Amino acid sequence: MIALLRRRWQALSPALRRYHRASALPCVVFVALAAVHEAVSRQPGVSASLRLVVALAPVACLAWLFTLYLRFLRDCDELERRIELGALAWAAGIVLHVCMACMLLLDAGVASWQAKDVAAGAALLTLLSYALVRARLHRRYA
Amino acid sequence: MNNRLRELRDARGWSQAALAEQLDVSRQTVNALETGKYDPSLPLAFRIARLFGEPIESIFHED
Secondary structure, three states: OHHHHHHHHHHOOHHHHHHHHHHHHHHHHHHHHHHHHHHHHOOOOOOHHHHHHHHHHHHHHHHHHHHHHHHHHHHOOHHHHHHHHHHHHHHHHHHHHHHHHHHHHHHOOOOOOOHHHHHHHHHHHHHHHHHHHHHHHHHHOO | OEEOHHHHHHHHOOOHHHHHHHHOOOHHHHHHHHOOOOOOOHHHHHHHHHHHOOOHHHHEEOO
């Protein structure tokens, strides 16, 4: 199992290996901050300003991760960049359509979803569609 | 677009990984170029031509 993982790791491009190594810390910090947010937001006596800071801290961590991703996009080779940009474009297009449909359905009173659920769904859909399209494009050029 | 990349690489006894390292691209890119699944950008085509010491048009040609 470890040998298989090592082979897969070696098969990655140097830019992607660097990105994965660099993104490990922000990922761990994000999970920790999200857990803190979950705990703090349910405490009754916490001030609004503290709740605001704790709620936005994971977003700052995501921005850190996004900066690393942009650096990876700059450093990767042209085929890898083509795959990444293709996956991002597909993900953006799919989520844009779904968000527009949700907005119109909510506006028409046909649906009554919570804003939090819609936002979480849009974030998950973005990640899922990016991952699926990226995997498909990688297979195409394999 | 067709190319003679595999032929040129084989003639020098290089692996795909070795060629990828010299061109500063991933092995996947070299494989995609050799199988005709991907056409290189002009800067990469120039790098390939320079590495093999041949003009671009002798390495890459239309179908």
